[in-house]
Amino acid sequence: MLKNERQKIILDLCERDGIVTVKTIQATIHVSDMTIRRDLTEMDHEKKLIRIHGGAQSIAFNQEDSTVEKSSIETPKELSHFEKKMISxxxxxxxxxxxxxxxxxxxxxxxxxxxxxxxxxxxxxxxxxxxxxxxxxxxxxxxxxxxxxxxxxxxxxxxxxxxxxxxxxxxxxxxxxxxxxxxxxxxxxxxxxxxxxxxxxxxxxxxxxxxxxxxxxxxxxxxxxxxxxxxxxxxxxxxxxxxxxxxxxxxxxxxxxxxxxxx
Missing domain, CATH: 3.40.50.1360 (Rossmann fold)
Known part of the structure; x- marks a missing residue:
């Protein structure tokens, strides 16, 4: 699986669940935990998500308790047909x-x-x-x-x-x-x-x-x-x-x- 495809799936999982663990990501896309951790670090640097211990959380989830209105937070996202084809x-x-x-x-x-x-x-x-x-x-x-x-x-x-x-x-x-x-x-x-x-x-x-x-x-x-x-x-x-x-x-x-x- 290409890196951009892999990271797209990770981001969608993160946005859907708010917080996602490395173990959950690994069970979904079947790559090494080292690869996942490297992706999470890169995506954190690019401000796509927030790296936390053992996984990551979405930007929207992080904002939930701040000044951002709950109604403005993105709703859970359905994986696309292409993304589902790449899983398991x-x-x-x-x-x-x-x-x-x-x-x-x-x-x-x-x-x-x-x-x-x-x-x-x-x-x-x-x-x-x-x-x-x-x-x-x-x-x-x-x-x-x-x-x-x-x-x-x-x-x-x-x-x-x-x-x-x-x-x-x-x-x-x-x-x-x-x-x-x-x-x-x-x-x-x-x-x-x-x-x-x-x-x-x-x-x-x-x-x-x-x-x-x-x-x-x-x-x-x-x-x-x-x-x-x-x-x-x-x-x-x-x-x-x-x-x-x-x-x-x-x-x-x-x-x-x-x-x-x-x-």
């Missing part, structure tokens, strides 16, 4: 390959939600013919040229940040179709709930999961014990959650009380 790439490939093995019956209707891990699933669908429904433009683009799927793109209001179609039009379509298996990505998993950054995106994912006979989530291990803005589904209603090999034994045991964990 090996782990996402591992998850995608395992999850795609459940797409194994041509008589089924499969829903694939938005997300970089689900995009990688498209590389591992081995069936010659299967009906696939998606509200993700990137997923649709990856599948449309293969010419062997019964492929449906759900339209609606377009979210450029994730390439997803959301809103009332998209919701209405999802409510009218039958889904055999749904695969949905999440931004956070905490206390039996899964969350995402955007309410409308969470709503359509909730509807797709409700309509599906079998409900599956995909999430790399660093999403556990983290919450994003909007809780959209309860883990107890999920048939299985696909994650990667870096999940700790204790975290896996913690969440197996809610659903089956595949890693």
């Amino acid at each position: 790439t090996d782990e996402k490939k591992y998850i995608a390959k395992n999850a795609a093995q459940l797409i194994n019956d041509e008589r089924e209707t499969i829903f694939l939600g938005p997300g970089t891990t689900i995009e990688l699933m498209t590389e591992h669908i081995t069936l010659e013919h299967v009906r696939i429904v998606t509200n993700s433009l990137p997923v649709f683009n990856l599948l449309k040229d293969k010419g062997k799927y019964d492929l449906y793109l759900v339209g609606g209001s377009y979210r450029e940040h994730t390439g997803a179609f959301v809103g009332s039009v998209a919701d209405e379509v999802i409510q009218k179709i039958g889904i055999t298996k749904a695969f949905v990505g999440v931004n956070g998993i905490q206390d039996g709930w899964v969350s995402t950054f955007n309410v409308e995106e969470g709503k359509i994912q909730q509807l797709a999961l409700d309509k599906a006979s079998e409900k599956y989530l995909v999430a790399d291990a660093h999403k556990f014990n983290h919450r994003d803005f909007y809780n959209f589904y309860n883990l107890k209603k999920i048939d299985g959650l696909f994650t990667d090999y870096t999940i700790s034994k204790s975290v896996k045991e913690q969440y197996e009380q809610y659903t089956k964990i595949f890693n």
Whole structure:
């Protein structure tokens, strides 16, 4: 990963959470702590963030208790589609390959939600013919040229940040179709709930999961014990959650009380 890409992700994490530790950054972008500390020092000198012991804090977070009005502080920032693609790439490939093995019956209707891990699933669908429904433009683009799927793109209001179609039009379509298996990505998993950054995106994912006979989530291990803005589904209603090999034994045991964990 190039330095400017790495530092952009660090800055976005810092601005999103206010304070971020070296350990959290390392779990996200998988480079050495020495590299991260060097980046933090450089970014501190450039006044992009404030270097603190064990990590960094955003400029806005530092100003919160000063004369700056709280309303002027930047709100948490959603990582861009490109930035998400750069995070935990090996782990996402591992998850995608395992999850795609459940797409194994041509008589089924499969829903694939938005997300970089689900995009990688498209590389591992081995069936010659299967009906696939998606509200993700990137997923649709990856599948449309293969010419062997019964492929449906759900339209609606377009979210450029994730390439997803959301809103009332998209919701209405999802409510009218039958889904055999749904695969949905999440931004956070905490206390039996899964969350995402955007309410409308969470709503359509909730509807797709409700309509599906079998409900599956995909999430790399660093999403556990983290919450994003909007809780959209309860883990107890999920048939299985696909994650990667870096999940700790204790975290896996913690969440197996809610659903089956595949890693």
